[in-house]
Amino acid sequence: MKWHRVKALLLKCYYLTINSPDRLCDMFYWPLIDLFVWGFASFYIKDISDVNVLSALLGGIILWVFVWRSSQDIAVYVLEDFWGKNLYHLFSSPVRFSEHLLSIITFSFFRALASGTFMALIASLLYSFSLFSFSPLVVGLSIFLLSLFGWTTGLFVTALIFRFGQRIQVLAWSTVWIIQPFSCVFYPLSSLPVWGQWIARLLPTTYIFENMRAMMLGHPVDYSTYAISFIISMIFFGIGLVVVHWSFQSARKMGMLEKGD
Amino acid sequence: MDVIEVKNLCKSYGQLKAVDHISFSVKKGEFFGLLGPNGAGKSTTINMLTGLLEKDSGHISLLGKDPVTDWEYVKNRMNVATAYYPLTEVLTIRQNLRVYGRMYDIPKREQKIDEMLKQFELNDLQHHRVITLSSGERTRVALCKGLLNDPELLFLDECTVGLDPDIAEKTRRILKEYQRERHATFLFTSHYMHEVEELCGRIAFMNKGKILKIDTAHNLKKLITKMTVSLGIKEGKGALLKEFLVAEGVEVIFAENNALIFEVPSRGEKVYKIMNKIFKKGFKLSDLHIQRPTLDDLFIAVARGKK
Numbered sequence: 001m002k003w004h005r006v007k008a009l010l011l012k013c014y015y016l017t018i019n020s021p022d023r024l025c026d027m028f029y030w031p032l033i034d035l036f037v038w039g040f041a042s043f044y045i046k047d048i049s050d051v052n053v054l055s056a057l058l059g060g061i062i063l064w065v066f067v068w069r070s071s072q073d074i075a076v077y078v079l080e081d082f083w084g085k086n087l088y089h090l091f092s093s094p095v096r097f098s099e100h101l102l103s104i105i106t107f108s109f110f111r112a113l114a115s116g117t118f119m120a121l122i123a124s125l126l127y128s129f130s131l132f133s134f135s136p137l138v139v140g141l142s143i144f145l146l147s148l149f150g151w152t153t154g155l156f157v158t159a160l161i162f163r164f165g166q167r168i169q170v171l172a173w174s175t176v177w178i179i180q181p182f183s184c185v186f187y188p189l190s191s192l193p194v195w196g197q198w199i200a201r202l203l204p205t206t207y208i209f210e211n212m213r214a215m216m217l218g219h220p221v222d223y224s225t226y227a228i229s230f231i232i233s234m235i236f237f238g239i240g241l242v243v244v245h246w247s248f249q250s251a252r253k254m255g256m257l258e259k260g261d
Numbered sequence: 262m263d264v265i266e267v268k269n270l271c272k273s274y275g276q277l278k279a280v281d282h283i284s285f286s287v288k289k290g291e292f293f294g295l296l297g298p299n300g301a302g303k304s305t306t307i308n309m310l311t312g313l314l315e316k317d318s319g320h321i322s323l324l325g326k327d328p329v330t331d332w333e334y335v336k337n338r339m340n341v342a343t344a345y346y347p348l349t350e351v352l353t354i355r356q357n358l359r360v361y362g363r364m365y366d367i368p369k370r371e372q373k374i375d376e377m378l379k380q381f382e383l384n385d386l387q388h389h390r391v392i393t394l395s396s397g398e399r400t401r402v403a404l405c406k407g408l409l410n411d412p413e414l415l416f417l418d419e420c421t422v423g424l425d426p427d428i429a430e431k432t433r434r435i436l437k438e439y440q441r442e443r444h445a446t447f448l449f450t451s452h453y454m455h456e457v458e459e460l461c462g463r464i465a466f467m468n469k470g471k472i473l474k475i476d477t478a479h480n481l482k483k484l485i486t487k488m489t490v491s492l493g494i495k496e497g498k499g500a501l502l503k504e505f506l507v508a509e510g511v512e513v514i515f516a517e518n519n520a521l522i523f524e525v526p527s528r529g530e531k532v533y534k535i536m537n538k539i540f541k542k543g544f545k546l547s548d549l550h551i552q553r554p555t556l557d558d559l560f561i562a563v564a565r566g567k568k
Contacts (some may be wrong), residue, residue, distance in 0.1 A: 008363030012349065015356045019390070080351075088346040089406070092311040092416075093364050094336035253315045255274070258308050 001102070005095050009103030013077055017111070023076075027069075027111055031119045034061050038186075039127050058129045059212050060185040062119045066112045066143050067183070067205060068176050070150025073108030074101075075157040075172035082166050087257045097248050101158075105151050112147060134215060141226050142208050148233045149204050153179065155240030159247035165256060184209045204229040204236070262325060264289050264414055264446040265310065270319035272305055279305040281470035282319070287463075290444040292436075294451070294461030296556070298564035301467040303450045307416050310448070311341050324414060337365060339414040342407030344400040344422035350392035354383055354402050357391060358409060365410035377405040380435060382428070396423030404432060408439065417449045421456060429453075433460060454556035464556075468563050478556055485554035485562065487512075488527040490535075493548025494519050502544050511535060519547070527554050 017023040038061050042054040081087050090100065123129040131139055157171050182196060183205035192200055200206040207229040211222055251257055265287035272280040280302045287293040295303040308314035310321060312328055321328055328335045348357040355374060362370035378384045381401040391399060400423050407415055417436075421429050433456065439445060451457050457464060458478040465475045474481060494502055503516040506523055515522040525531045532551065539546075 002366075004366045005364050008360050011363060012352070012360045015352045015360070016349070019351045019353075019356075080349075084350050085346045086349050088313060088343070089341070089348060089361075092313055092336075092341040093361065094333060095364060096332075249315070252313070255305075255308065255314050257313045258304075 001096065001099055002094075005099045006103050006106070009095065009100060010107055013103060013107040016077070016080060017107075026072075027115050028118055031061075031065055031115050032122060034065075035119055035122055035126070039123070054127060055129060055133075055216055056213055057186055058123050058127060059131065059134075059216070060209055062116060062123060062131055063142055063146055063208065063212065064180070064183075064185050065115045065119060066146040067150040067153070067179075069112035069115050070105075070108045070147045071153040071157070071176045072172060073111055074104050074151060074154025075161065075169075075175075077104045077107065078158045078161055079166065079169055079172055082161065082169075085259075091252075091257050097245070101155075101244070105154075108151070108154070109147055112150070113143075116143070134212070135221070138211075138215070138221055142212065145204060145208055145226065145229050145233055148230075148237060150176070152233065152236045152240045155237070155244045159240070159244040162244070162247040162251040162256065179203065179205070182206070188213060202232065204233040207232075262289050263287065263322070264291075264324055265293070265448060266320070266322040267306075267310070268320040270306065270309060270321065271317045272302075272309060272314065273317055278470045280309070283467070283470070283472045285465050285472060285475055287446055287448060289446055290440065291463065292440055292447045292449060292461050294449050294457045294464040295467060296450070296454075296457060296464050296560065297467035298560065300469075302470040303467055304418055305470075306467075307341075307418050307448065307450065311339070311416055312336070337410065338412060339416070340365075340407045340410055340412040341416045341418070342403045342420040343418040344396070344403060344420055345418065346403075347391050347399050348402055348406060351390060353388050353390050354378070354394075354405075355387040357402065358405060361406050361409055367410055373409065377409060381405050381432075397425060397428060400424055401428065401432070404435075411443065412445065413443070414446045415448075417447060417451075419450055419452065421451060421453060429456070436460065454560060458556055466559070466563065473563065481559055482554045482556060483527075485558045486526055486528065487524045488532065488554060489514075489552040490523055490525060490532060491548070491550040491552070492521045492523075492539075492546055494521060495545040495547050498544060502539070505539075505542060505544075506535070509535065509538065 035058070038057045039054065042057050046052050046054070081090060120131045153175050157175050160168050160171060182192070182200045183203055184192070184200055189197055189200055189206060189210055207225040211225050215221060263286040267286065268284045269282050270280055270284070271278070271282055283306065295306060297303055305314065309316045310323065312332070323335045324338055326335050352360070358374045358377065359370065362374060367373050378387050381404060383398070383401055383405065386394065386398060391402060394402065400420065404420060407417070407420070421432055424432060436447070437460065440447060449457070449461055461478065463475060463477055464481055466473045466481060474484065497518040499516050499518040499521050502521055503513050506513050511523050511525060513521065513523045525535060
């Protein structure tokens with residue numbers, strides 16, 4: 001792996017972002033809409049029931065953006081190369097697939113960080129909510145683990161794109177939303193039916209959001225749940241890497257890098 | 262030294278044999294052409310050589326190395342230019358060249374990009390997005406990228422499609438100069454036969470995944486054994502002349518009162534003998550055109566499945 005090639009690919013992602021209103025917009029527009037919807041909804045819930053769910057909802061929505069952005073960006077930046085039939089130039093150059101993935105993962109992390117920071121700022125201004133009411137270590141750990149899982153789902157979607165082409169591109173936008181209901185972002189694990197709880201326990205995201213809500217209720221930080229989340233994430237991430245590598249080799253065999261589909 | 266060495270290369274997609282046991286070698290400094298109708302296997306061959314496509318079997322050596330195990334060495338010394346796949350369309354020309362400049366770790370990148378833009382007359386367009394460019398302009402951008410890392414080996418897959426005659430001529434000149442100065446090796450495919458003839462020392466003629474013949478353009482043209490003679494005939498004696506030629510065993514392919522076209526073997530003196538007989542018989546001509554075999558004829562013959 002050569003750093004100058006990773007930097008070249010990061011530069012390409014940067015140019016793609018600043019030249020494309022779509023890519024700029026999705027960093028700020030949808031997160032902002034989410035903040036408005038969930039913020040005002042929690043005001044309404046408080047009015048009718050005296051239950052304050054604002055912190056739990058805002059904390060959930062801000063942290064969720066790291067899964068969402070990380071996953072979607074990896075798939076969409078890979079799709080950009082399919083749409084532009086750009087894989088031809090990319091992989092006839094010295095670029096290795098691992099360098100391509102590393103650059104996209106790195107860039108997606110910075111985009112997620114920009115979205116998350118923007119949301120934290122807006123939440124602080126509109127609702128006086130501070131993400132750093134939790135310790136910086138907890139926030140940092142949560143961001144890392146959620147991003148790691150976002151990259152993992154991004155890798156699985158990328159693997160499917162390299163295997164089946166653009167016809168399954170809808171997964172780039174929809175996969176994280178299939179996972180979200182079982183990640184207990186806005187409600188506790190106990191709210192799910194038993195079969196749903198089994199699925200939720202297999203997701204590393206569940207442990208982060210459960211811990212966040214526990215801390216809001218005054219419980220101490222349970223670092224063992226972060227360890228469980230990390231182990232599950234690493235298992236999925238490892239499988240994701242193997243699957244995406246196999247899928248890329250299969251694309252090279254079938255001539256998909258040349259045709260772009 | 263052989264810069265490209267291919268032995269028994271094969272690639273199939275299901276039952277279709279896209280490339281079927283082909284072997285050839287290209288020497289350093291050679292401009293080598295791959296010719297053949299659509300689906301002949303030219304692009305599949307280039308894609309396997311550039312690492313975009315995995316071969317089923319066979320041996321490839323580039324620049325004296327195995328491109329799989331010595332990926333880094335080979336890829337940094339080669340490049341590809343094609344008119345079919347544009348660079349990233351959302352990016353401007355300069356942004357694209359910056360990205361590829363970094364990929365190849367080119368020293369003094371901005372200066373090199375300026376040189377390339379000037380050489381291909383793209384200075385005024387450098388801040389335009391690729392998506393807004395005409396096909397000819399995109400082709401020039403592809404060539405800029407192709408020469409950006411001063412490659413020792415360059416694959417040019419239909420790289421002059423869409424260029425106007427003036428720019429196409431300049432491009433050929435640039436490529437020839439580059440080859441002469443750097444002693445670079447080119448693998449070239451094109452559907453413009455005059456271009457192939459002008460640039461390529463040797464040509465491999467492909468069809469249905471196989472190489473039919475490798476030779477110079479001059480020798481390949483000899484495979485076409487007939488030349489075409491077109492006559493303009495005075496006094497409306499076309500029918501009479503046709504009768505005369507058929508009696509002489511000549512193959513007449515078109516005849517009317519004032520015009521006649523016939524074919525004769527391209528080797529030997531048959532055409533001169535026939536023309537002498539025509540004049541001696543008293544036929545008066547208003548026009549005479551002898552069409553010698555061209556690569557186009559060979560191309561058409563192969564495409565139509567003639568032996």
